[in-house]
Amino acid sequence: MTPENRKPETENLLIIGGGLAGSEAAWQAARRGVKAVLYEMKPWKFSPAHQSPLLGELVCSNSLRAESIDSAVGLLKEEMRRLGSLIMAAALATRVPAGKSLAVDRERFAGYITEALENEPLISIVREEVTALDRDRPTIVATGPLTSEPLAAALATITGQEHLHFYDAIAPIVHAESIDMGKIFRASRYGAGDDYLNCPFTEEEYAAFYQALMAAEHVPLRPFEEPRYFEGCLPVEVMAARGYLTLAYGPMKPVGLTDPRTGKQPFAVAQLRQENREGTLYNLVGFQTKLKYHEQEWVFRLIPGLEQAEFARLGSIHRNTFIRSPGLLSPYLNFFQYPNIFLAGQISGVEGYVESTAMGLLAGINGARLIQGRPLATPPRATALGALIHHLTNTATKDFQPMNVNFGLFPPLAGRVPKKQRGAAYSQRALIELAEWMAGKG
Ligand SMILES: Cc1cc2nc3c(=O)[nH]c(=O)nc-3n(C[C@H](O)[C@H](O)[C@H](O)COP(=O)(O)OP(=O)(O)OC[C@H]3O[C@@H](n4cnc5c(N)ncnc54)[C@H](O)[C@@H]3O)c2cc1C
Structure with a gap:
């Protein structure tokens, strides 16, 4: 079924994984009036790195990295703020001193996210491991780098190729x-x-x-x-x-x-x-x-x-599980072959808390649009969000590796800009294009 001939709002959006990406995706869907059912396997089953029953848990560092919008990750955070990100609101509400970085009190951060989702009437939270995928049901898979084995196996049958994994410390x-x-x-x-x-x-x-x-x-x-x-x-x-x-x-x-x-x-x-x-x-x-x-x-x-x-x-x-996304994922984060199934977060082929959240945000927007029968959307390439999507969908498959956001993923600036001013120039261009895109998409 294509987005255009789907009956509006007859379905719930299924979101698997209540980490950074899944929590953000559920929030975005609800903001657009779409009901979401968020499945999270904790506290019945914990990955080797998760310890807290809360949603939106940070598994390692408590830093969301540089804050200045002259850096690519600072710009990505600003774009998400402008798109009404729950995770960014949680970070600002629970920040701790960390120089030029945005770091948070991890317990309060996850507490803020959990409470917001639990209090949102359009979101139901189900504490259960998901082990299979229904290809016909609108679903966002946001189970992270430590996706449980049965679901990773189910995903491998969808992607038609072995999922890949390596190690983080x-x-x-x-x-x-x-x-x-x-x-x-x-x-x-x-x-x-x-x-x-x-x-x-x-x-x-x-x-x-x-x-x-x-x-x-x-x-x-x-x-x-x-x-x-x-x-x-x-x-x-x-x-x-x-x-x-x-x-x-x-x-x-x-x-x-x-x-x-x-x-x-x-x-x-x-x-x-x-x-x-x-x-x-x-x-x-x-x-x-x-x-x-x-x-x-x-x-x-x-x-x-x-x-x-x-x-x-x-x-x-x-372990870190991710999909080799080029050739498999569309710029809307759903599979070309199975358009009802979206990927979000680290498993989609990005690296880092902020980047994972960003992919949750876009998958949430598009999951909601799919259910509403609206055309799917992707931000311009010159934005940090668009640059990440470009990496996921355009990198040569042979060389594909998950990536932190960086200005190297952006289209080059016009003319010669002195090195010290480049960050600001990338950001200025991105925020103008984001505003135009948001105005166009309502
Ligand atoms: C050990 C480790 C350390 C890392 N450290 C950092 C760091 O310091 N800084 C950084 O920027 N990035 C770090 N990363 C990378 C990445 O940013 C984080 O893993 C980030 O949490 C990914 O967000 P996510 O939403 O994709 O996945 P997660 O935040 O992991 O969320 C996935 C959720 O899905 C649940 N789940 C899994 N399988 C199922 C299932 N079958 N059914 C239901 N629920 C399921 C999990 O319990 C979890 O709550 C680290 C990764 C790992 C593995």
Whole structure:
């Protein structure tokens, strides 16, 4: 059945997965007057990374990354705000200090989303695992990188090709009271505030930490599990294995930081970012890892200031399921072959909390339009939303990898724009085109 000959509003929209994408999709459908039934398998079944029964759970970092609209991810957030995003409203209501980033108190964030969805009369929430797909029923699959096995298998029969998977790693979280505040200092880089706790290393301390990291045991991978990481989320030990100074130039770089006790820039720095509003928990920025738990406890206690650290959560490693979307998904996020089935979130082939939410937003809009018998819609390519859709639908299949939003995905700017002004120029163009598109689509 095509969207045009479907009878208006005779059906509910089925949404599978109450994470970031599914929650946003349900909200968008309801905003358009469409009834949505949101299936979530928690609390009866948890993926290896989910822990909370709440909807919209953040499984790792509490940061939604850069806030400035001169950055691609900042622009994407602004576009979503303008389209009435529930997840963006939740983030603003529950934010914690994080310099130039938008970080949230994860419990309050998920609580806000859960309450909003539970109080929305057009949304019904069913706590049940979905194990099969009905190809004729309007459905959004938003089950994330840790989609349960039966549904992943059902999806594989729809896509006609094996779903793909690789591995992501989680950074450890430390109780604030166990940090030795006498050894560390508060500062953001280049004097932009004091949101981060910095653990300064001397050259000798760095050498000892590096050796320990290299000697520690990793979680063994099964033979068929060839790890394929994103450069932006490499396990700390994988980065360290590239060279003695790789960390000192990467997540442990000391640039823009002066230790007030010495008046000098340390040799290296481990940064801790506030995890909850109360400031009782801090995460080790960039220390995602697949070291064994007992190894993490002694290796990370070699970080100056963390000698007595109590860990609220240790780092870990998880599967990431996603679909090779080019050739399978339309720019409206439904399958060419099965137009009633939409994909949203990380499983559609994007990477990151914000990007996953964005795909939930668009799938929610189009799921609602399908039910209402209205033509499906996709934002202009020059917007951050449109640039992501372009990546999902136009990348050569052979090279396809899930992607964070970045200005490299946008059409080039007209004329020569100085480097420092490019972010602002991309954003200005995007927001004008988004406004025109929104006006045209009502
Ligand atoms: C371990 C790990 C760490 C990550 N860390 C970060 C990070 O720090 N920053 C970042 O930007 N991105 C991170 N990501 C990537 C990605 O942004 C997140 O996974 C994000 O939560 C994806 O959103 P989503 O809505 O697609 O999926 P999710 O938020 O995972 O939501 C999917 C929901 O579907 C439910 N579900 C699954 N199967 C079924 C089923 N069959 N029936 C019913 N319900 C089902 C799950 O319980 C879950 O609630 C990480 C991913 C992983 C795996």
